[in-house]
Amino acid sequence: MKRLRLWLRELSLSQQLxxxxxxxxxxxxxxxxxxxxxxxxxxxxxxxxxxxxxSQESMIYYLDENPGIEPKFGDTAAGGIAQAxxxxxxxxxxxxxxxxxxxxxxxxxxxGNIATGVSGTRDYSVTVTDAGVPSTSYLYSITExxxxxxxxxxxxxxxxxxxxxxxxxxxxxxxxxVVGILFLILTMWVASLIHPLNMIKAYIExxxxxxxxELNIDRRxxxxxxxxxxxxxxxxxxxxxxVKEEMIQNISHDLKTPIATIKSYAESIKDGVYPYxxxxxxxxxIIEHADRLEKKVHSLIVLNKxxxxxxxxxxxxxxxxxxxxxxxxxxxxxIRPEIHFIRTLDEGVxxxxxxxxxxxxxxxxxxxxxxxxxxxxxxxxxxxELCVINDGKPISEDRxxxxxxxxxxxxxxxxxxxxxxxxxxxxTYGYKVDAENLKDGVCFRIWRTISKKEMRxxxxxxxxxxxxxxxxxxxxEKETRxxxxxxx
Numbered sequence: 001m002k003r004l005r006l007w008l009r010e011l012s013l014s015q016q017l018x019x020x021x022x023x024x025x026x027x028x029x030x031x032x033x034x035x036x037x038x039x040x041x042x043x044x045x046x047x048x049x050x051x052x053x054x055s056q057e058s059m060i061y062y063l064d065e066n067p068g069i070e071p072k073f074g075d076t077a078a079g080g081i082a083q084a085x086x087x088x089x090x091x092x093x094x095x096x097x098x099x100x101x102x103x104x105x106x107x108x109x110x111x112g113n114i115a116t117g118v119s120g121t122r123d124y125s126v127t128v129t130d131a132g133v134p135s136t137s138y139l140y141s142i143t144e145x146x147x148x149x150x151x152x153x154x155x156x157x158x159x160x161x162x163x164x165x166x167x168x169x170x171x172x173x174x175x176x177x178v179v180g181i182l183f184l185i186l187t188m189w190v191a192s193l194i195h196p197l198n199m200i201k202a203y204i205e206x207x208x209x210x211x212x213x214e215l216n217i218d219r220r221x222x223x224x225x226x227x228x229x230x231x232x233x234x235x236x237x238x239x240x241x242x243v244k245e246e247m248i249q250n251i252s253h254d255l256k257t258p259i260a261t262i263k264s265y266a267e268s269i270k271d272g273v274y275p276y277x278x279x280x281x282x283x284x285x286i287i288e289h290a291d292r293l294e295k296k297v298h299s300l301i302v303l304n305k306x307x308x309x310x311x312x313x314x315x316x317x318x319x320x321x322x323x324x325x326x327x328x329x330x331x332x333x334x335i336r337p338e339i340h341f342i343r344t345l346d347e348g349v350x351x352x353x354x355x356x357x358x359x360x361x362x363x364x365x366x367x368x369x370x371x372x373x374x375x376x377x378x379x380x381x382x383x384x385e386l387c388v389i390n391d392g393k394p395i396s397e398d399r400x401x402x403x404x405x406x407x408x409x410x411x412x413x414x415x416x417x418x419x420x421x422x423x424x425x426x427x428t429y430g431y432k433v434d435a436e437n438l439k440d441g442v443c444f445r446i447w448r449t450i451s452k453k454e455m456r457x458x459x460x461x462x463x464x465x466x467x468x469x470x471x472x473x474x475x476x477e478k479e480t481r482x483x484x485x486x487x488x
Contacts, residue, residue: 044164052141052153086150258289317350328362342378353429364418385447394437
């Protein structure tokens with residue numbers, strides 16, 4: 001079966017269609033001649049015996065209605081059925097059809113079966129062989145009449161063969177018609193698939209060659225969805241390409257400015273000229289631009305590193321986010337000392353992941369908030385949720401959906417890389433991230449849905465830690481009372 005699937009994969013859709021039709025027809029032929037043929041023989045034989053039974057019922061009814069009258073018919077009855085009455089006492093046959101005759105072998109077969117006992121209607125068959133003549137098979141039924149004689153209804157097997165051939169021919173013709181219609185439908189269906197697929201292939205080839213390409217497929221099925229997704233992907237790729245080109249230009253400009261400043265100030269100092277009043281102030285300018293240059297290069301390195309970030313941490317949450325947040329605030333609050341930091345941090349909150357990526361996330365969110373905040377930045381930390389809020393101006397609705405894409409800069413942004421790094425880290429560790437406008441500011445939120453099982457486990461862990469702390473406190477109080485008592 002595996003080889004068959006591999007073989008089919010190597011074929012085109014048209015070849016697969018022909019192969020499937022061939023396999024279906026072959027399976028039908030095998031089924032017909034191996035399984036169905038015997039069933040048709042049995043069905044045909046039963047139908048022949050039904051004809052004999054019907055003929056006997058009519059004849060017995062006539063005999064019962066006309067006792068003592070020997071029925072005589074001019075010729076063989078309809079359907080090729082011969083009728084005869086057998087008198088067991090006289091061992092004689094009375095033919096009810098003038099042109100019908102029974103061979104010696106047939107009479108012997110009838111006598112032998114009657115001798116074994118006949119109750120109700122019994123069915124038999126006999127094959128008559130004559131010298132120089134092909135053997136002939138007969139089907140006959142025997143029924144005992146009310147006057148003690150036996151009614152024998154007999155017909156040749158030729159009629160059964162004709163019936164069987166007619167039935168087989170009808171079945172074959174019907175299946176040929178069904179297979180033909182199925183083949184036609186499948187051909188039309190495959191053609192409807194091949195055409196849009198060829199259009200998609202040509203569209204992709206033009207895109208690969210960077211040529212203008214259009215794809216118009218009006219379908220509502222999966223192929224239409226794929227075509228729509230390809231068009232959307234191409235639009236997004238073109239947009240990302242434009243944004244990257246603009247970003248490269250901006251980066252080049254941003255890098256060029258500090259490099260030019262550093263170079264010009266260094267050359268002036270070398271010539272004994274201090275561009276900014278004194279040597280110390282001029283060197284401070286060089287250091288300032290070197291720091292700017294270092295931060296920009298660092299952002300690019302971090303973004304590239306986060307692109308290869310994998311979740312290789314053990315399952316569960318083990319990172320203390322309170323410590324991560326405190327470290328980030330400590331390193332950034334000096335940028336704008338006038339901004340007030342409001343912390344609403346639940347104790348013992350742990351996140352999944354490593355410390356360095358999450359610290360970069362918090363630093364980027366806080367750094368972003370520092371650029372827009374007016375008076376305060378609020379950081380809230382709850383179970384499975386981190387929010388960084390600033391009271392700056394709201395973000396336009398069209399930018400909310402693009403904030404976390406690479407190279408998207410805000411109005412006061414630098415590279416447009418910080419929030420992209422936030423998004424990559426959060427999603428890598430199984431968290432979601434979004435931004436929303438509040439009544440008096442903007443909120444950046446990172447969260448993850450926590451299952452009831454995780455909540456129960458964390459509550460048990462918190463209860464255990466609480467009990468241990470209470471035990472430590474009791475031990476300290478106990479030792480304190482001892483010291484006080486001994487002091488007295």
